[in-house]
Amino acid sequence: MILKIAKLPGDGIGPEVVAQAVKAVDAICKKFGHEVKYTYAPVGACAIDQCGNAYPESTHQVCLESDAVLFGAVGDPRYDNDPTSKVRPEQGLLAMRKQLGLFANIRPVETFPSLVGNSPLRRDLVDGADFLCIRELTGGMYFGEKGRLDGGDTAYDTNIYHRYEIERIVRLAYDYAMRRRKHLTVVDKANVLESSRLWRQIAREIEPEYPEVTTDYMFVDNAAMQLIRCPKFFDVMVTENTFGDILTDEASCITGSMGLLASASIGEHTGVFEPIHGSYPQAAGKNIANPLATILSAAMMFEYAFGLMEEGRCIRKAVTASIDACFVTEDLAAGGTPARSTSEVGDWVADYIANN
Ligand code: IPM
Ligand code: MN
Numbered sequence: 427m428i429l430k431i432a433k434l435p436g437d438g439i440g441p442e443v444v445a446q447a448v449k450a451v452d453a454i455c456k457k458f459g460h461e462v463k464y465t466y467a468p469v470g471a472c473a474i475d476q477c478g479n480a481y482p483e484s485t486h487q488v489c490l491e492s493d494a495v496l497f498g499a500v501g502d503p504r505y506d507n508d509p510t511s512k513v514r515p516e517q518g519l520l521a522m523r524k525q526l527g528l529f530a531n532i533r534p535v536e537t538f539p540s541l542v543g544n545s546p547l548r549r550d551l552v553d554g555a556d557f558l559c560i561r562e563l564t565g566g567m568y569f570g571e572k573g574r575l576d577g578g579d580t581a582y583d584t585n586i587y588h589r590y591e592i593e594r595i596v597r598l599a600y601d602y603a604m605r606r607r608k609h610l611t612v613v614d615k616a617n618v619l620e621s622s623r624l625w626r627q628i629a630r631e632i633e634p635e636y637p638e639v640t641t642d643y644m645f646v647d648n649a650a651m652q653l654i655r656c657p658k659f660f661d662v663m664v665t666e667n668t669f670g671d672i673l674t675d676e677a678s679c680i681t682g683s684m685g686l687l688a689s690a691s692i693g694e695h696t697g698v699f700e701p702i703h704g705s706y707p708q709a710a711g712k713n714i715a716n717p718l719a720t721i722l723s724a725a726m727m728f729e730y731a732f733g734l735m736e737e738g739r740c741i742r743k744a745v746t747a748s749i750d751a752c753f754v755t756e757d758l759a760a761g762g763t764p765a766r767s768t769s770e771v772g773d774w775v776a777d778y779i780a781n782n
Contacts, residue, residue, distance in 0.1 A: 429455065429462045429732060432492035432696070434485065434522075436470040437515055438705025439715035439768075440498020446717035446772025447496060447724040450744070453779035454728070454737050465492060469522065470500030470515035470705075480518030486525055494731035495522075495698040496724060501705035515705075523563050527694025529591065530598050531561040531670065532726075533687060533702060535657070535677045540750050544682030544758060547654055552680050557660035558606070559677060560599045561670025563691055565591045566621070568667045587621045587666065592628045599664035600636045608639045609661035613649045613669055625666065646673070653677055674702055683757045685716025688723040690730045699727040713767040716755040718745050721775055744778040 433448070435441035448464070455462045467485040474480050480500070489495050500515040522528075536556050537545070545552045570584030596612070603610040612629045614622035626643055633641050644652065646669045652659060653673060657680045665673065678684045684703040691698040701719030709715045722745055729738035748754065753774045756765035766774070 427460045427732065427734070429460055429494070430492045431462060431464050431727075432488045432495040433464045433466045434469045434489075434495055435466075435498040436500045436518075436705065437472055437502050438499050438707045438710045440470075440500070440705060442711075442713060442768050443701065443715055443717040443720040444496060444498040446768060446775070447720040449772045449776040450721045450741055450779060451496075451724050451727075453776040454740060457740070457779060458734070458737055460734075460737075469497070469518045471502035471505065473518055474513050474515065478513065480513060480515050481521035481525070486522070489522065489526060489696050489698075492696055494727045495526075495696055496720075496727060497522075497698050497700035498720065499701070499703070499705035501707065503707050520568060522698065523691060524569065526691075526696055526698065527564065528691040528698055529562060529564045529693040530595055531563040531689055531691045532602075532730075533559045533561065533670075533674045533677070533689045534726075535559060535674075535680055535687065537681055538686070538746060538749050540752075541682045541686075541758065544760065546679055547657075551654075552657060555657040555660075555680050557657070558602055558662045559670060559674050560595065560602065560662060560664045561674065562587075562591065562595045562664075562666050563670075564667075564693070566667035585619065585621050585666075585668070587624060589624070589628060592625050593632065596625075596629050596632050596664060599662055600632065600639055603639045603662040604636065607661040610636075610639050610641045611649070611660055611663045612641065612643050613646050613663055613665035613673070614643070615646050615669075616643070617645060621666070629664075649673060650676060654679065678702065683716060685719050685755065685757050686722070688719050688726055690723070690726040692730060697727070697731045699723040699731070713769055714756055714765070715768050716757050717768050717772050717775075718748070718754075721745055721772070740779060741775075744775045744782070747778050747782075748774050 435444040467488040570586040616622040725741035752763040759765040
């Protein structure tokens with residue numbers, strides 16, 4: 427197969443971790459006889475520096491013409507500390523999600539048996555936890571009308587959802603639940619928010635179409651607690667954009683490191699595969715960031731974008747082997763094991779793929 431991949435490393439540690447995922451992708455393609463063509467395109471702060479736009483039209487074209495987008499991270503402290511800035515790196519990511527119609531963000535939360543000791547949560551709580559968080563990605567407060575009033579002293583963001591947006595993400599979540607343990611948790615704040623009441627109303631309408639799936643409805647504040655009180659309760663969770671952003675950072679604690687959580691964003695056009703951890707500017711250029719979330723995102727790319735399940739499985743196996751061998755970066759190294767660099771871990775994983 428010929429695989430056309432748009433390579434968007436972005437900012438901070440993005441280029442370092444994407445470079446390691448590329449090593450894994452190359453190793454897989456060599457092993458399975460695929461031809462891969464990468465096209466680089468700028469996004470985020472580096473795109474602003476080049477042309478004043480965090481998601482230039484030329485980058486959008488590259489994405490549209492590719493079969494998948496391998497994405498690193500966006501963000502830069504130059505903008506975080508300047509709330510008056512008109513352009514922001516994060517706008518690049520949001521514009522990309524919107525323009526590619528990527529309404530579903532799938533974030534698997536799985537524990538690695540040899541890492542359960544790394545979680546701040548008790549071993550018996552996290553051991554065996556395995557669920558999917560499905561976050562709506564192109565609606566809600568992120569994209570609703572926002573602005574300032576009263577000469578700037580009043581600010582608002584609108585949390586708006588349309589029926590079609592809720593229907594398509596809830597159906598997608600049910601489809602995933604059907605392929606798993608058939609348990610869906612719909613997370614909302616229907617006791618307070620009108621938009622959440624519409625979510626719950628529509629989910630209840632769709633529920634009878636999936637009689638085999640057990641559905642429960644949970645308020646987001648309670649869900650935040652249940653996630654750490656009893657993570658094994660969850661199989662598939664579906665929620666709106668902002669709640670999903672917050673809950674998935676929280677969920678990364680279950681696995682022991684933010685550096686392990688991968689994601690797939692899918693919808694109308696080319697899918698985007700990215701780690702959830704962000705640009706981590708303090709570590710940029712130091713060759714210390716954990717590349718495994720990006721490598722696992724590449725595994726999701728093979729499965730979701732190309733339908734190449736065996737290739738995806740092979741990448742996962744290599745990642746698990748590196749963890750079992752304690753060949754890991756400083757966020758995971760414990761108890762006297764030396765911390766390896768980003769590129770050393772990338773090389774190890776690529777070698778494992780080539781030789782196993
Ligand atoms: C994420 C990130 C983004 C988001 C930021 C960088 C805009 O935190 O992918 O979770 O809030 O969606
Ligand atoms: Mn986030």
